[in-house]
Amino acid sequence: MLAEDVDGVQQKLKKILNFKNLHTCLKEAILLDYYVSGFLWARGMDFSVIQYIKFMTLLDMLLHNLRTLHMSLEDNIKWLGEVMAEIGPSHSQKNEEWSIFNIRQANAVIDYLKISLFQHYKLYEFLFYSTREEIVIGTKQVIEVVKPSGGLFPDPLEEGISFDLYSTFIEPPPILDTEMKRLDQKQVLEESQSEANTSDVDPLVGFTIEDIKSVLDQVTDDILIGIQTEINEKLQIQEEAFNARIEKLKKA
Numbered sequence: 001m002l003a004e005d006v007d008g009v010q011q012k013l014k015k016i017l018n019f020k021n022l023h024t025c026l027k028e029a030i031l032l033d034y035y036v037s038g039f040l041w042a043r044g045m046d047f048s049v050i051q052y053i054k055f056m057t058l059l060d061m062l063l064h065n066l067r068t069l070h071m072s073l074e075d076n077i078k079w080l081g082e083v084m085a086e087i088g089p090s091h092s093q094k095n096e097e098w099s100i101f102n103i104r105q106a107n108a109v110i111d112y113l114k115i116s117l118f119q120h121y122k123l124y125e126f127l128f129y130s131t132r133e134e135i136v137i138g139t140k141q142v143i144e145v146v147k148p149s150g151g152l153f154p155d156p157l158e159e160g161i162s163f164d165l166y167s168t169f170i171e172p173p174p175i176l177d178t179e180m181k182r183l184d185q186k187q188v189l190e191e192s193q194s195e196a197n198t199s200d201v202d203p204l205v206g207f208t209i210e211d212i213k214s215v216l217d218q219v220t221d222d223i224l225i226g227i228q229t230e231i232n233e234k235l236q237i238q239e240e241a242f243n244a245r246i247e248k249l250k251k252a
Contacts, residue, residue, distance in 0.1 A: 002043065002052075010036050027127055034116070035059065041112055050100055055109065058083070062117055067128045073121045084110060 001012050013035050019028040038059045042052055065071040065079060084106050101109065117124065 001039070006036070006040065009039055013039065030127060031063075034063070037116065038112075041116075045105065045108060047105075048100075051105070054100060058109070058113075059117075062113065063124075066117075066121070066124055070129075073118060076121075077118065080110070080113065 001009055004012060010032065014022065014032060017028075017032065017035070019025075019032055022029050022032065035056070039052075039056065042055045047055060062076060062080065065076050071079065084101075
């Protein structure tokens with residue numbers, strides 16, 4: 001893994017941790033990022049292989065204290081202090097397994113854990129202890145596909161509108177042939193009857209020539225009066241405009 005790039009390290013650790021639902025499981029994605037970030041930081045410190053193993057073990061043990069032992073932030077920091085306190089020339093037999101780090105490296109490890117795990121301790125507690133609602137990322141929906149009707153309107157889109165709404169408001173169901181014939185016959189009879197009635201009755205029955213002349217004279221007078229009124233209004237508007245211009249010229 002030391003020769004792998006970021007994607008390669010991520011794929012290797014994903015296989016080692018047996019994470020299979022990174023795209024849907026928030027917990028797996030966060031834990032993978034936790035281990036990948038730690039490994040890349042250690043690679044930047046030029047640790048030896050043994051130091052890599054001890055550092056990754058330390059990351060896992062701190063997370064185990066939080067997740068399984070339910071240690072508080074203070075207790076986990078205290079545990080880390082007990083592990084790292086005696087690193088150096090006078091280390092005890094108890095912590096001899098950690099003596100591979102010198103004082104500078106031990107301080108760097110503590111600083112990294114401070115900004116990575118300890119700084120976000122509440123978030124990791126929420127990740128492991130709090131129950132979250134399941135997020136719906138997909139749903140099934142049954143779509144009723146409209147059969148080709150061959151009518152005047154195009155078929156609706158499959159995802160656009162239900163067949164009930166389409167057939168009720170857009171294109172009503174087709175009428176049977178017998179009903180169409182009855183409607184056509186009824187319409188023909190009504191048209192023929194109306195034509196017969198209009199042809200038989202003279203619209204000018206009951207009017208004399210004088211009545212017709214008086215009606216025409218009245219219509220003509222009304223039209224002429226309307227035209228004359230419109231002309232007078234336009235002349236008055238023009239006169240007022242000219243008067244306003246004259247007044248401006250006098251003032252100037």
